[in-house]
Amino acid sequence: MESMEKIRPRSPLIAKLMTAIAFLMLYVPLFALVIYSFLGPSAGPGSPQAWTLEWYRRILVNGEVLDAFNMSIYVGIWSTLVSTLLGTAAALAIERFRFPGRQLFDMITHVPLIMPEIVLGLALLIWFVVLRITLGPFSMILAHTTFSVSYVIITVKSRLQGFDDSLEEAAHDLGASPWQTFWKVTLPLIWPGVLSGALMAFTLSFDDFLITFFTAGVGSDTLPLKIYSMIKFGVSPEINALSTLMLGATLILVVFFFRPSKGAPTHA
Template sequence: MAAKGGPVYKGVGKIPDRVLFLFAGLIYAFLYAPILVLMFFSFNSSRSTQVWTGFSTQWYGELLRDDSVLAAFKNSMIVGVSATAIATVIGTFTALALSRHRFRGKTFADTAVYAATVMPEIVVGVSLLVFFVAIQFPLGITTIVIAHVAFTISFVTIVVRARLSGMDGSMEEAAQDLGASPVQTFLRVTLPLILPGVMAGALLAFTLSFDDFVITFFISGVGSSTLPLKIYSMIKFGVSPVINALSTVVLVATMVLIFGGSRIFLREGKGGEQAN
């Protein structure tokens, strides 16, 4: 490390830089090696997920023929799309209320929104289970959608609010001065301005919903298995390359989504800090 307190010599930082570079390389290897091993064995020709015996795509074939996996995927899509649609609308409204209005109880509203993001998932899961059983609401796709909306609203709110915090209300005021109605102002001025934030919030909500295991685990009913629940039962039931094949498909889809959506992420990341 650099000499403490003494004068700065050029080059003192060179050695730490090299160490830092090596360190970063090792961390990336740590992050990616397990995933790559997982993908590698999805192409194994035998049932083993540990001993390589040759190349084959049979597990992908088996995956496509597995009706329960397809059903779980369908459920995940239904839940993800419905929960995202509802949570994005409610979250955007909430963000508008919190950043454009002053009102009594605002601190409470703020706290409630953030509390929903820090509450441990398992507590949210069991409390919803207790709630649905108490009101005798049958567990299934509907309860999963309700729960996913409840835990994603706050994330949408935070992301959209970050976008709003960088804007003052002058554009809206100008629109209204020029005779636009509140609805027109919202649709023609506010919404286009915050759209990147809304999109980023929706994408976040969809991913959170699509990946959620813990909350869904407690409130899914018979026949309403989502993809994460299916993967969990496959791991528990017995490890086979079919899980590797499924994981590979999910991983590749995630990467395509991220690199495709990276423009939104990187732009919103700048605003997002303020909301953390």
């Protein structure tokens, strides 16, 4: 069947050109960044710059950068876990049950996607101060969960929409308790949605700057915050190297994010 692919009309030259320009605009700056991260210091005026891994070495022995990296991972993992749990549960509730305020709840889950980040960041900061929550890793995890949970809800919900309810009834009929039904039937079938939601949550947490900026306490810089503070002293090749590493990590996550969409179908 795959050989029977639909024959498409040839695209006009202008469309190809536009595509090429768009890709250039997107990727040339990234390429520049990557290339600069590998270029060594000039030996003197006129002499060529040599390829080097010096900046990467400096990053990897820089204690502050490593601390920031650890903080990013720490906050990322916890906010991912919490938002995946909450988001999956919320998606199940929205798709499966009819309760008063369900539609409102469904709408509210989309708000963090469209709300200006700076508003959310500021609101969270004020809220944490009111609640006397010390700014630091804990407040960052809470803040990241607030926006990641929406993404998890959306991906899990889309997975649930094609779900044949009689599968759960069948499990129940065969003697499975509601809990067993969830673990043996529902979760395996929505797993691709849960996984891509979780990866998205982690990526968002790892990359976030604005909200983190508002909710990070003293001495709890994440990587994006660290890069920002380093930039204040001028763009150094070390920052290029660090950014390249972050770019690489994000790319790997994105590859994983698009892969698991080929799960088992949710209906026979």
